[in-house]
Amino acid sequence: MQSSDLRERVVATAEAASTLLIDGQWRGTGAGASFASINPATGESMGNVSEGDPTDVDAAVRAARIAFEDRRWIGLPYPMRAKILFDIASRIEAEAEQLAINETRENGMPIAMARMTIANGAQAFRYFGGWIGKIHGQTGEIGVGDAFFGYTLKEPVGVAALIVPWNGPFMLACHKLAPALAAGCSVVVKPAEDTSLNTVNLVRIAMDAGVPAGVVNMVTGFGPVVGQALADHPDVDKISFTGSTATGRRLIAASVGNLKRLSLELGGKSPVIVLDDADIETAAPAILGGIMSNSGQACHSGSRLYAQRGIYDRLIRAVSDLAQKLVVGDGMDERTQMGPVISQRQFDTVMSYIDSGVADGAEIAIGGKRRGTTGYFIEPTILSHAPADATVVREEIFGPVLSAMPFDDLDWAIAEANRSRYGLAGAVYTTSLSKAHTVARAIRAGTIWINTHRPTEFWTPFGGYKESGWGREGGAEGIGAFLETKSVIARL
Numbered sequence: 001m002q003s004s005d006l007r008e009r010v011v012a013t014a015e016a017a018s019t020l021l022i023d024g025q026w027r028g029t030g031a032g033a034s035f036a037s038i039n040p041a042t043g044e045s046m047g048n049v050s051e052g053d054p055t056d057v058d059a060a061v062r063a064a065r066i067a068f069e070d071r072r073w074i075g076l077p078y079p080m081r082a083k084i085l086f087d088i089a090s091r092i093e094a095e096a097e098q099l100a101i102n103e104t105r106e107n108g109m110p111i112a113m114a115r116m117t118i119a120n121g122a123q124a125f126r127y128f129g130g131w132i133g134k135i136h137g138q139t140g141e142i143g144v145g146d147a148f149f150g151y152t153l154k155e156p157v158g159v160a161a162l163i164v165p166w167n168g169p170f171m172l173a174c175h176k177l178a179p180a181l182a183a184g185c186s187v188v189v190k191p192a193e194d195t196s197l198n199t200v201n202l203v204r205i206a207m208d209a210g211v212p213a214g215v216v217n218m219v220t221g222f223g224p225v226v227g228q229a230l231a232d233h234p235d236v237d238k239i240s241f242t243g244s245t246a247t248g249r250r251l252i253a254a255s256v257g258n259l260k261r262l263s264l265e266l267g268g269k270s271p272v273i274v275l276d277d278a279d280i281e282t283a284a285p286a287i288l289g290g291i292m293s294n295s296g297q298a299c300h301s302g303s304r305l306y307a308q309r310g311i312y313d314r315l316i317r318a319v320s321d322l323a324q325k326l327v328v329g330d331g332m333d334e335r336t337q338m339g340p341v342i343s344q345r346q347f348d349t350v351m352s353y354i355d356s357g358v359a360d361g362a363e364i365a366i367g368g369k370r371r372g373t374t375g376y377f378i379e380p381t382i383l384s385h386a387p388a389d390a391t392v393v394r395e396e397i398f399g400p401v402l403s404a405m406p407f408d409d410l411d412w413a414i415a416e417a418n419r420s421r422y423g424l425a426g427a428v429y430t431t432s433l434s435k436a437h438t439v440a441r442a443i444r445a446g447t448i449w450i451n452t453h454r455p456t457e458f459w460t461p462f463g464g465y466k467e468s469g470w471g472r473e474g475g476a477e478g479i480g481a482f483l484e485t486k487s488v489i490a491r492l
């Protein structure tokens, strides 16, 4: 974030906010500084957010450390901890409609999608709550004789910083907080500056459900200040981060001081391969949803389309026809299918990518322009015949822009799909069972969809190969990311 942006947002607000939670107490910053959370559809302020600083981070980490050392959470009987996680789920469900409205107003996503993400967030607490009491080590023989035996213990990693992005402020925070609590950690939550308020709501709900003071703390504020202070802090044991690859690199550098454990869910440029034999009726809507959902602001967006020449023109027409019909507007309108991008900064970035695609020789099949005069709306955009080396094909845009290319030879398409520094996800569309699984194996990415895009489950680990990140969220691996393993060897 440019410091000029930062100043603008701070000046835009007058009232102080109390969005810091430290040792069970909600408060503002010492200097009372705050900034506004802006509705990207209207430009209106949604409310104020405390602009935390490194002193607040230090206080939050200290509170988390004391709670951890006191065993204030892991010391509770496990049925009680599980009950609290289930109660968080129920409380989210009880407030679901208001939380969905907040999510739409803060992030811009269509209200129907917001409802699904809130329900998914609640489900994360049920799924990970179900793990509590089922996290076991192993036991076994020791080779020096039967007077010995050994076992392993799974222990929480300690104080975890949970750094959340703006493209799923509630759900993605749930995907971190639920496994961290299930594993027994104390945490400091750092929401994204563009969308802090609904992450604040999640933490409020967790506290209301009975999480002990100091176990969950929160510091709102700007990434380069608050996030960086968490990354630099010698008493943070673990960072679970979702965001850009650039910030991920900074976290790796900052973490060397105390060798923090890092889970990094970073950027993507997911390839979509469509074979001549694909069912176009299935493929076209899934491809469109795979890129335009949340206005292209999803790390797993299928943003590079490689379609075999025999189907290419028909497919581009079919996807463009559907894109043409997408209802773009304020997410609060029930008819809306695609909202704005998150901010002026994101709007400018996406528009300049579209210009660069055209300058590099791609043709605009549909879209390419701003929609309306208020808010940050961009038309669903398809860039056809994009040169394989164009910037729009190589870099993550994080906007509603699909770059498409025809291909003749499947081996070429697979090689191109893999010619990326990212490896988060990919998709293949074909009616050939054999080709589907051949491509699924050949693409180097953490998740592959066949004849669909986007569904995931809590037990399916999600994360990236290559520069898309380290580690996985979800399932046993997701819990494991918040655990250490201790070996105990005993002589009888």
Ligand code: NAD
Residues within 6 Å of the ligand: 163, 164, 165, 166, 167, 190, 191, 192, 193, 221, 222, 223, 224, 225, 226, 227, 228, 229, 231, 242, 243, 244, 245, 246, 247, 248, 250, 251, 264, 265, 266, 267, 268, 298, 299, 300, 396, 398, 424, 463, 464, 468, 469
């Ligand atoms: P970002 O890296 O700028 O911000 C993400 C979070 O990191 C925010 O909370 C921000 O405040 C914080 N942050 C920023 N600078 C920091 C620093 N120096 N130290 C610590 N924290 C800092 O990313 P963004 O642009 O807001 O989010 C979009 C990116 O996130 C995209 O690249 C997208 O692909 C990625 N993303 C990945 C996944 C995934 O699961 N792999 C999911 C969603 C988004």
